[in-house]
Amino acid sequence: MSAQALMTLKLRIWRQKDAQSAGRMEEHELSGISEHMSFLEMLDFLNEKLTREGKIPFNFESDCREGICGSCSLVINGIAHGPGKAKATCQLHMRSFKNGDTICIEPWRAAAFPVIKDLAVDRSAFDRIISAGGYVSVNVGSAPEGNSIPVPKNVADYAFSSATCIGCGACVAACKNASAMLFVSAKVSQFSVLPQGQAERKSRVQNMVAQMEREQFGACTNEAECSAVCPKEIPFENIVRLNREFIRSNFSPSEFE
Amino acid sequence: MLNLDSKCPTGDIETRWTRHKFNMKLVNPANRRKHSIIIVGTGLAGASAAASLAELGYHVKSFCYHGSPRRAHSIAAQGGINAAKNYKNDGDSIHRLFYDTVKGGDFRSRESNVHRLAEVSVNIIDQCVAQGVPFAREYGGLLDNRSFGGTQVSRTFYARGQTGQQLLLGAYSSMMRQVGLGQIDLFTRREMMDLVVIDGQARGIITRNVVTGEIERHSADAVLLATGGCSNVYYLSTNAINCNVSAAYRCFKRGAGFANPAFMQIHPTCIPVSGDYQSKLTLMSESLRNDGRVWVPKQPNDRRLATQIPEAERDYFLERRYPSFGNLVPRDVASRNAKMVCDEGRGVGPTKEAVCLDFADAIKRMGQEKIAEKYGNLFEMYQRITGENPYEVPMRIFPAPHYTMGGLWVDYNLMTTIPGLFAIGEANFSDHGANRLGASALMQGLADGYFVVPYTLANYIASTSIKPVSPQVGEFSDCASDVQKRIDKLFAVKGPKPTTDFHRRLGRMMWNDVGMSRTKDGTQKVIGSIGKLRQEFWSELRVPGDAHNANTSLEHAARVADFLEFAEIVALDANARDESCGGHFREEFQTPENEARRDDEKFSHVAVFEYQGENKPVIRNQEELKFEYVKPSQRSYK
């Protein structure tokens, strides 16, 4: 192990007291940063320093710090979850930056994600979309024997690749229209390909899309910025599938309605 | 003295739960909506309990400190979930799962509870499949299983390396459906600050809205605690950084017994600490030990890079000491041995607190492609965190605190010593004894939430007189003002040091003396050090900002204040338990081969701590354990 050089960085960070107040960028110089630090540890380090100096630390969200809970956010130098592919902010390390760099840190910005404080935003709109239809209605106790519902391996794998969404909201943050189509489509796709999801296939997509509209998310312009920043690399084809499911739910004839 | 009647049914173990279910009272469907239930925590246990109770018709109020219930730390579980389905036709059965769990827990769990867990494990899989959880499948479309954590049967169901996520999203979706239907009132971004006990019954909680700072009162007929584990008492652990003991500890202070706090699970394959700034440790799946070989240099203080150390100067210590199990010894054994060699100064890496996990042989044998296929995502994760390529240089791993087998004491009905207060999932202590087997945590969380507590809670409600209570009554006001005082006290210190300072030091103390191996002296001394640190905390802490809006520093400070008290109980238990078992290893009690030596004569019991009041010593109560079906034996992996 060679002795590691410590970095000094210039940080421009969004400061906003609460949802009602106006915000602004605040500048801080921070030295003593090891390249092995994670990005969030660098912010912890800054916050500790601010606390010692009697200043107010920055508020940001994080929990698992291993890229699965979806709590962390941050638009870093203009890119949701920062540079690099397939990772959440908590999985970004300082070796991606150079001594003397200026790093600009902003919260997710969307009407549907109001700022709570500084870099933390309220993403409960996603929960409301799920509660509108992102489930299979099955009460505890009424489930049939597991193996009585065979699912071909490729279908199960496909469903998994959609179900792997962590609900972080990077798709919304990166989209120029703050659209939530990737989030909604991932859930719709998971259930539209699985046999368990068939009974509510139509109502699910209708209800989830209706809630998505109510939450003030923008429309999709099919540029796939969402997939590009997605920590789980959820493919754009989910959105195509959502469109298809939406058309199907509106126009495919049913004799039971 | 606490009343530690476990209320376990007697008689034939296979029909205990069935008979118990029949004997319990039911609540009329029309009456259920008149009963409200508070559930704190939305992990596997909390979300599944919220969903199933709401489906039954109860009025559920669900609380979590996250912005969304889906962010609870169950989401990070990688490996899988056990169930005695015997789909592989390899001789698995409910009884075998029961047997393995009791034995794996080193005979410190209740047979009745464990058997029930094994019984309902099969229903869990059915429920999750029906919810659309995308479990791994075989080509014929049926569910796939793998062997996990050293068991001889393949009973682990999995969804790639994200089983916890998929199960939690399943429970979360069921729960959100009930939120949509109006059966659950969801309160996110609420920290439970205290439990309200009225006439001896748990009747509500005090929460702090972490966005507005408001202190809120919530009343109910029963309170369910599903607040997870407390490995963060070690500061660095595989838990999420916000995981805490506060909710459970507050209940402890209101009279709930805390069981087996010394039983901590240390997971052997984590990415080692790289510096003081480190905020958490990342777990890598145990499956890595299937092909990786663990070694350290033979000579202490070897400063060479791992790749420069020739074969002859490497010590494959697990293979040497455990020829038959080799690198696949159970978690506690692997962890302890890693610590032992590091204590001898033979650790690798900049901190000397790591051992090598080497894939060079496996790559030679199977080719890099095959290894990439098996472990590609783990290697990638390792490289991302450490900046080193594990295909070229050996991985460095070190054990890290992972799971707490201990928790609030509960009876067979999962009720704590406070009537009306239930604890489920990792927050209780009941099923894993002194050591948890891999892929059993998910099973227990969902078993408690989906299939146990809905029955036992109904029984409590139906058989207890619960008077209506308003959140304006005196007990609520007293409790709320206690909470306010605690918050004010934290701000009032106005010292120079941030909370992390204290948390980090506490973690270091705990890791050194109440970690993987413990001694009578060490645990005794650390109690004094914790006391001193606590004093320092209350005179030199700085909490920036104020209590009237979002303030993560305040949340952290309040949690660490509780950890500083709780740590002492962990040390007390470790000190009092003069034996080695499972996750609790006392150096004085080992066989000549350095294996854990249990003392079934004196310690075949659950240690249950009881709070006596400010500045009074806690009492260590005991619940004796009886083994009728699995005869205690010494574990051996030689």
Place this chain on the structure above:
Amino acid sequence: MRNCCRFFNSSIGLKITMALTGMLLCGFLLLHMLGNVIILFSPEAYNLYSFKLTSNKIFLYTAEVGLLGLAILHILVAIKLSLHNRRSRPERYQNKKNSGLSRRTWYSSNMIITGGIILYFIVTHLLDFRFGEEIMTVQNSVTIRDVAASVIGEFQEMGDVIFYVVAITLLMFHILHGLRSAFASLGLEYPRYEKSFNVLSKLFVFGVSAGFIVIPIWIYFVGV
């Protein structure tokens, strides 16, 4: 009916409207281009084609009203969506970059601007040709409009040629994103066929634009 209303009021429904109107307008572009290139081969044939096209007034007006309807719908929905999208992010980023890993291009993110310029072009184009001065000529002893003369007259000025070429180039970029996006909005983009689809749609876009662009350049530099 209520179903339909709800459908077209959702953002997905609006995008589908954009896709359908856009694709129909693309179909018109193809026919229009094929008709126009006749002029390069024979101005007389071009006049005859134009005469045949406009002689059936019922067909003419139906087609014109239809096209106008499509265009208006396309524009109105585009405006509605743009406003909706603006409202979805009231506070802009101080610093925003593209990931560089997606389909986003300068033209895909400026559709409303290229669209606006194209609209301006179409209006002038209609004023020039549809509502412009009608030069008459006699072909095969029938008096018909000499549209070829108007076209040739139009493209004698370098400035007009450049304006036309620039407008068509923008149109090309507009439909380059638009067509691909339309398939996605209609749920017709399947991963398995995505590549061939992409090639075909690019062929279409470049073919149509080349056809349009060749005309003024040919007329200016070579003459017909």
